[in-house]
Amino acid sequence: MGQGPHWIGLTRAAAERGVPGVLSVPLAIGKPEERRMFEQLGIPTPSHACMVDITAQVQQIVARSGIKEGICHVFVPHTTAGLTINENADPTVQSDILRELDKIVPWRDGYDHAEGNAAAHIKASMMGASHAVLVVGGRLRLGTWQGIYLTEFDGPRSRQVWVKVVAG
Amino acid sequence: MGQGPHWIGLTRAAAERGVPGVLSVPLAIGKPEERRMFEQLGIPTPSHACMVDITAQVQQIVARSGIKEGICHVFVPHTTAGLTINENADPTVQSDILRELDKIVPWRDGYDHAEGNAAAHIKASMMGASHAVLVVGGRLRLGTWQGIYLTEFDGPRSRQVWVKVVAG
C-alpha cells in the first residue's frame, strides 16, 4: 500500500452502469505503522437499488498488501447497503436478485422508521455487512462465477467498503 | 482479560428494554494459556423477538484483549437467534426489521418441526451466526450508525455470544 490515494480502474460492470470513479484510500488514522492496516474503497452507487461489482478493486488491495496466504475481510460500514457474493457473468442475476428482494421486502409496507427507508435496512441485514474470502497465492480465491458485490438498497449514494487482508 | 467473570455495564438500549444484566465469562476450558482465547457474553433477552445491542460489551472485550489491529469475530452458538449489524440510532429500525421478518417468515406456516419454533430457525439462518468486525487502534471499527445486535427470535431466553479477537 502506498501513501496516497489510489484511483482504481472501473470494473466493466461498473463502467457500463456509468459509475464515474472508484477511489481507494489507505487508512490515515493513528500512527504511520497502522496506516496500512486496511484500505477504504469509495464506491459511488448509480441508482436507488443496484449491485456494484467490487471484485477488481478488492483484488488490487490484496495485491498491494503483499500477503500471499490468508483471509481478505470485506466490510460495509453502512446500514442500508450490504455485501454479497454471487454470479458475475449474466447481469440478469443481479436484476433478479434486486427485484425479488423488493418483492420480499416491499419499499412501502407500513414501517415506522421515519426516514422511509426501512426496507433498505432490512435487505442490508439479509445480505450481511461482513464477508471473508480466502487469499491463495496472492490472489482472491473465488469460484469461477463468483464476484463480490456491494448491494445498494437506498442510493444513489457515495458508499465505502473497508478491506483488510490478514496473513495466515 | 482477567481471571474472574466480568460484569459489564448495560448499553442504554438494553437498559431501556429492562435487561437485568449482561455477564461476560472468559473461557475456562483447557489449559490456562488458552483461557484468554475467547470470551463468552451472557445476554438475557427480554421478549419473544427482539434485537439486543451488544456493541459496548464486544468493545470491552476488544479493549481487554490488548489487540490493537486485527479482526473481532462474533459468533452466536444458537439456532433460533442470530447476529446482525444495523442502525443503532432510531429504535424503529429494529422493530421494523423484526416485524417485517415476521411477515416474511410467519410464526405459523405449516411447519413440521414439532417444537413449534421453525420460523425462528429460518430467521436465524437469514441473519447468520458469525460476523467479523475490523479492529483498528484497539477499537471496533464500525460505521457511524452501526451497532452489533443479537437477534432473538424465540425468547425470552438466556443467550450466549462468543467473541474472539485475532491480531493481524
Added chain:
Amino acid sequence: MGQGPHWIGLTRAAAERGVPGVLSVPLAIGKPEERRMFEQLGIPTPSHACMVDITAQVQQIVARSGIKEGICHVFVPHTTAGLTINENADPTVQSDILRELDKIVPWRDGYDHAEGNAAAHIKASMMGASHAVLVVGGRLRLGTWQGIYLTEFDGPRSRQVWVKVVAG
C-alpha cells in the same frame, strides 16, 4: 494435512440421504509450501434442494491442521448454493428451512435469468457464501445443537467447500 486426497467418512445425515462419498482434497496449486493452506471438500448433493451436514468433514480438516486456537473459515465457491449453521438434531428443521425459503423465493416468479435458476442465486445470497467458526482446543467450537450445512438450491450437483484454518 497429508499429501494425498483424504476420503472422509460420511456424516450420519449424509449417509441417510444416500450421498455416495465425500472427498477432501488438499490444495494442489502453487508451490509445495502453499499446498497445506486450505482444503477442498467435494460434496455430492443428492437432490434439487437439500442441506448437507459437513460438520464432521470440517472438523477433520481442523484436526489435520494441527491448529489448536484460531478461526476456521468455511467458504462455498458457488452461486446457487450457500452455507448456514443451524440445528443438527431434528431433520424437520432442515426441511422447514428449505420449504419456507421456497415460499419466500418461488422457483418461478418472472425472473429474467435465462438459466431458470434465479431463485437458487437469490437463496444463496440470503444464506451467504462465507462463515467463520471458532477453533478452541483443536476443535470446532459450535453450540450444542449447531451443525454446519451446505445449502443446495439447484442440485443434484457436485459441490465444493473450501476450508481454511487460521491460528490466532
